[in-house]
Amino acid sequence: MLIEELRHMRVARRMTQEDLARAINYSPSTVAMVETEARKPPPDFWELVDTALDTGGAFARMLVRFGSPQWMREWEANERQATVLRSFQNMVVPGLLQTAAYARALFRSVGLFDEEEVERRAAARLERQAVLTGERPPQLVAVLDEHVLRRPVGGPLVMREQLLRLVKVVTEHPRGGCRSCPPRSARIRVSPEPSCWLATLPTGEDVAYLDDQLKGKVIDHTEDVLAVRTSWESIQGEALPPRQSIELLAKVAESWS
The missing domain is CATH 1.10.260.40 (lambda repressor-like DNA-binding domains)
Known part of the structure; x- marks a missing residue:
């Protein structure tokens, strides 16, 4: 059309x-x-x-x-075929791990959509999560700034449900991982990175995606992808170990009760 x-x-x-x-x-x-x-x-x-x-x-x-903008459709195609997905988020829980209530609250907060459009967008976001439950789900490693766990989105009940969902993904998804970066880490002082994703394709190549909450950008130029991957690895190095991250998720979830 x-x-x-x-x-x-x-x-x-x-x-x-x-x-x-x-x-x-x-x-x-x-x-x-x-x-x-x-x-x-x-x-x-x-x-x-x-x-x-x-x-x-x-x-x-x-x-x-x-439909979704071109850059989002292009990234979703990479998501569907990825063998490994790595993410860093400094503002919100990544879309692949959001609950329906959390997604709706985010879309409502934009202030541009009526309730019908909010529901449509939230449903589309949840449909994307099918990549994690298919026959060959990718390995997923999501690193979240601790600010994401404490930033109120949709109220205490929504936040508690969302954080418990993260705990469930980490403990029940055989290839899932979610780690937290304390907001006072050295990373914040030297490199306030934007939210990003890295998808490793079946060919072994990586594709990156940068998101500023308004518009995304898919990056496939080798040198630029390498820069994003290096940055992500540096951020991962500042994150809490897996067990401590799970304990933090559970603790903050209870604080939202």
Whole structure:
């Protein structure tokens, strides 16, 4: 639908593929391949097209209305085939480990969605969690800043349920792990890292994903992925050992009673 609308708007404005390519600073071949569905649109493609065709943000609205943005769909494809998933979160519990109530509370806190949209987005988030219960679930290692455990999202009951869910994942998921970084660790003083994910694909390659809670970015350039992985490993080194992390999760969960 998006591609059909792109062709229609471009022709209506009497622009060739070459004209559009110049306007968005991509090659004519990229525009041609997107329009023929021979390749995925680059992450910022629709935003640039909105500006070049003066659509008033039409494509951005269609992406929100009819599905996840391109960068999220690309990352979810990596999630589904990953053999190992590693995460660091400094603001919220990662989506793959969220309860329904926690996810709803996060979407409500944005202040942009009606209740129907909140439910739709929460359901989509929980559907992603199927990657952890399939025939060959990935090994999962999630590192959370302790601030995440103590930041109120949705109230005490929601937080208690969420933290007990984390304890259950760690103790019952044979390939799951969740560790906590004390907020006063050396890591915070020298490297306040953004939230990130690393997916190891069946080929052995790693793909990274950075998330600032507003927009994500998938990274597959080798040197950039290596930088993210090095940073994640440094953060993991500051985390509490597994048993102490479980004890902390359980203790903070009870504090939310």
